[in-house]
Amino acid sequence: MTGHGENGTMIEMIKVTKTYPPDVKALSDVSLSITTGEMFFLIGMSGAGKTTLLKLLCNMETPSNGLIEVAGKDIHRVKGRHLARLRQKIGVAYQDFKLLTDRTVAENVAISMEVSYKKPQLIKKRVKDLLEQLALSDKHNTVTGELSRGEQQRVALARAVANSPTLILVDEPTGNLDAGTTEKVMQLLTKCNNSGATVVIATHDHSIYRNTHHRIMELRYGKLHLVREGMVS
Amino acid sequence: MSFWFAVLRQAGRNLRQTWPSQFMTLLTVSLSVLIFAFFFLVYNNMLNVGDKLGDDLRLIVYLEEEPGPEMQAQLKRKILAFDEVDEIRFISKTDAYQRFSEQLGENRDVLDDMPQDFLPASVEVVPLKNLSSLSQVKNFSDYLSKLPGTIKVQYGQDWIERFYYFTRLLSIIVLLSGGLLILTSVFMVSYTIRLTILGRQAELELLKLVGATNNYIRTPFLLEGLLQGLIGSTAGILSLYGLFHWVELKFAGPGILSIFEFTFFHPQTVVTIIAISIVLCAVGSYSSMQKFLRI
Ligand SMILES: Nc1ncnc2c1ncn2[C@@H]1O[C@H](COP(=O)(O)OP(=O)(O)O)[C@@H](O)[C@H]1O
Ligand SMILES: [Mg+2]
Numbered sequence: 001m002t003g004h005g006e007n008g009t010m011i012e013m014i015k016v017t018k019t020y021p022p023d024v025k026a027l028s029d030v031s032l033s034i035t036t037g038e039m040f041f042l043i044g045m046s047g048a049g050k051t052t053l054l055k056l057l058c059n060m061e062t063p064s065n066g067l068i069e070v071a072g073k074d075i076h077r078v079k080g081r082h083l084a085r086l087r088q089k090i091g092v093a094y095q096d097f098k099l100l101t102d103r104t105v106a107e108n109v110a111i112s113m114e115v116s117y118k119k120p121q122l123i124k125k126r127v128k129d130l131l132e133q134l135a136l137s138d139k140h141n142t143v144t145g146e147l148s149r150g151e152q153q154r155v156a157l158a159r160a161v162a163n164s165p166t167l168i169l170v171d172e173p174t175g176n177l178d179a180g181t182t183e184k185v186m187q188l189l190t191k192c193n194n195s196g197a198t199v200v201i202a203t204h205d206h207s208i209y210r211n212t213h214h215r216i217m218e219l220r221y222g223k224l225h226l227v228r229e230g231m232v233s
Numbered sequence: 234m235s236f237w238f239a240v241l242r243q244a245g246r247n248l249r250q251t252w253p254s255q256f257m258t259l260l261t262v263s264l265s266v267l268i269f270a271f272f273f274l275v276y277n278n279m280l281n282v283g284d285k286l287g288d289d290l291r292l293i294v295y296l297e298e299e300p301g302p303e304m305q306a307q308l309k310r311k312i313l314a315f316d317e318v319d320e321i322r323f324i325s326k327t328d329a330y331q332r333f334s335e336q337l338g339e340n341r342d343v344l345d346d347m348p349q350d351f352l353p354a355s356v357e358v359v360p361l362k363n364l365s366s367l368s369q370v371k372n373f374s375d376y377l378s379k380l381p382g383t384i385k386v387q388y389g390q391d392w393i394e395r396f397y398y399f400t401r402l403l404s405i406i407v408l409l410s411g412g413l414l415i416l417t418s419v420f421m422v423s424y425t426i427r428l429t430i431l432g433r434q435a436e437l438e439l440l441k442l443v444g445a446t447n448n449y450i451r452t453p454f455l456l457e458g459l460l461q462g463l464i465g466s467t468a469g470i471l472s473l474y475g476l477f478h479w480v481e482l483k484f485a486g487p488g489i490l491s492i493f494e495f496t497f498f499h500p501q502t503v504v505t506i507i508a509i510s511i512v513l514c515a516v517g518s519y520s521s522m523q524k525f526l527r528i
Contacts, residue, residue: 060442080447087444100436114242115445117235159443 016066026052044219050202091165097156101145150176243453266469320359326350422517458518466510
């Protein structure tokens with residue numbers, strides 16, 4: 001992610017439309033730019049298109065129309081090795097978690113670091129550290145299929161941030177959590193943001209953006225509306 | 234270094250998860266290498282035997298009368314028109330008489346009353362020492378017997394010809410079992426790897442999402458294919474060697490096998506067979522992998 005300093009643009013979406021076959025318009029003419037280092041809240045009720053927008057940003061879906069640049073690269077043009085390298089720098093906590101249910105918590109979190117060939121000792125330390133922050137230390141060697149949904153959600157988040165990505169996309173990170181754990185999750189995300197990562201949070205849980213000073217935008221029927229401008233740059 | 238660490242870790246996980254089918258593949262590969270190598274070995278030895286038989290092989294064309302120099306040249310041209318040969322030798326009536334009397338040795342006085350030209354003149358044709366020219370020895374003999382002025386053609390024994398038919402049949406079997414080897418190793422390996430891929434689709438998809446390069450995903454499977462080729466073919470060759478050794482011990486001493494000296498493959502041939510198996514297995518795993526990575 002070179003050439004994107006403090007005030008560079010991490011995400012640039014211009015007139016992006018996504019239509020699922022046969023005729024479901026999930027996003028229409030969405031334009032959005034997110035600055036490097038920003039924390040950004042994307043809200044909207046269920047079915048508004050939040051997940052679709054995040055999937056477009058990590059190249060899991062392709063837009064029907066429009067341009068999407070991440071870190072200055074047209075993410076749907078990048079191929080092969082370059083796409084892999086770009087994805088290593090994007091941490092995603094999926095709404096459906098995408099955990100390997102027959103592997104332990106530690107193995108699941110480690111995957112994102114393994115693919116960028118981090119040293120085993122470093123991986124071990126980082127995994128332990130993250131699980132501590134998310135109150136999952138006692139689940140270190142538990143197979144993720146045996147966890148509650150709230151626990152699985154935090155494992156997915158830990159995996160998303162483990163490799164210290166420069167862009168973190170989280171989809172409904174607190175859907176299954178109580179207030180206390182929600183607080184821990186937000187602390188971790190804020191910590192990542194403070195150390196320079198751009199963080200995009202899609203949520204319909206107003207408890208986590210109610211008191212924030214960051215920018216909030218809302219998706220309504222596939223269209224993007226500004227709710228509140230960020231207070232701090 | 235950490236790349237190879239990651240590759241070995243992944244390959245280990247694959248093995249732990251799918252070792253029964255991996256083992257079946259290994260068995261299939263070694264069995265097909267064994268079958269192919271067995272026929273190839275027999276064929277090779279038959280060729281050696283054929284070489285030895287071929288050393289003595291010659292066609293003798295008996296002529297009605299002594300050929301003059303012009304006739305000799307004509308005959309030579311006619312013979313060469315059929316096939317290239319190693320040697321053409323003209324034996325005149327007196328030469329034949331001479332030879333015969335030498336063969337009789339002490340008993341040569343029985344010839345005293347015979348005229349020096351009672352034996353017919355002949356042409357000795359020594360065919361080239363390769364399988365294709367040797368295998369048509371019958372055709373050659375038919376051709377020669379139709380040349381003007383020939384009485385009859387003699388060559389070795391009938392079984393020489395049968396032997397060459399057998400070798401030809403064997404060469405077909407070698408080709409077939411070679412084809413079998415190619416099919417089984419490529420398809421079995423690609424099939425097991427496809428099984429592994431299907432069993433771990435979720436993981437492989439996730440690996441792509443978290444930014445694993447194609448090499449990170451592919452190399453463990455490729456390594457698996459290579460190992461299957463290496464171990465499978467080595468096991469196949471080793472068991473053939475064991476079999477060979479057993480037969481050698483069992484049938485040592487005077488017997489049918491001691492007429493022909495049976496030999497095992499050259500080390501080079503062994504290395505070549507193993508190398509080809511490795512390549513085939515790698516191709517199998519690579520093709521499966523490519524199909525998956527393109528999706
Ligand atoms: N793979 C898909 N195929 C068809 N329609 C889809 C698909 N994914 C999402 N949709 C539709 O697109 C719209 C937006 O969905 P989504 O982005 O998941 O919303 P949100 O995450 O805000 O709840 C919904 O109407 C949903 O039914
Ligand atoms: Mg959603």
